Amino acid sequence: MTTGQVQLGKQGLTDNFIETLKNHFKKNKNVKISVLKSAGHDKTRVKEYSEEILKKLGEYYTARVIGFKIVIKKWRKARR
Numbered sequence: 644m645t646t647g648q649v650q651l652g653k654q655g656l657t658d659n660f661i662e663t664l665k666n667h668f669k670k671n672k673n674v675k676i677s678v679l680k681s682a683g684h685d686k687t688r689v690k691e692y693s694e695e696i697l698k699k700l701g702e703y704y705t706a707r708v709i710g711f712k713i714v715i716k717k718w719r720k721a722r723r
Contacts, residue, residue, distance in 0.1 A: 664700065
């Protein structure tokens with residue numbers, strides 16, 4: 644199982660960032676997102692980012708927040 648890695652910087656969640664994530668999921672099953680200090684280095688902000696990402700990606704994805712990293716997994720069936 645391969646894992647892609649992406650950094651979330653001061654631009655925040657842009658459409659280009661979401662497209663980059665979708666491209667990573669074409670090759671990988673999991674993607675780790677490192678939230679940089681410039682993006683708001685706050686635990687609650689990281690949780691908000693993970694919720695926003697899941698809304699934009701759809702129901703086939705789940706997220707887990709570990710420190711200042713967000714691990715997103717793609718499933719074959721929709722998760723609720």
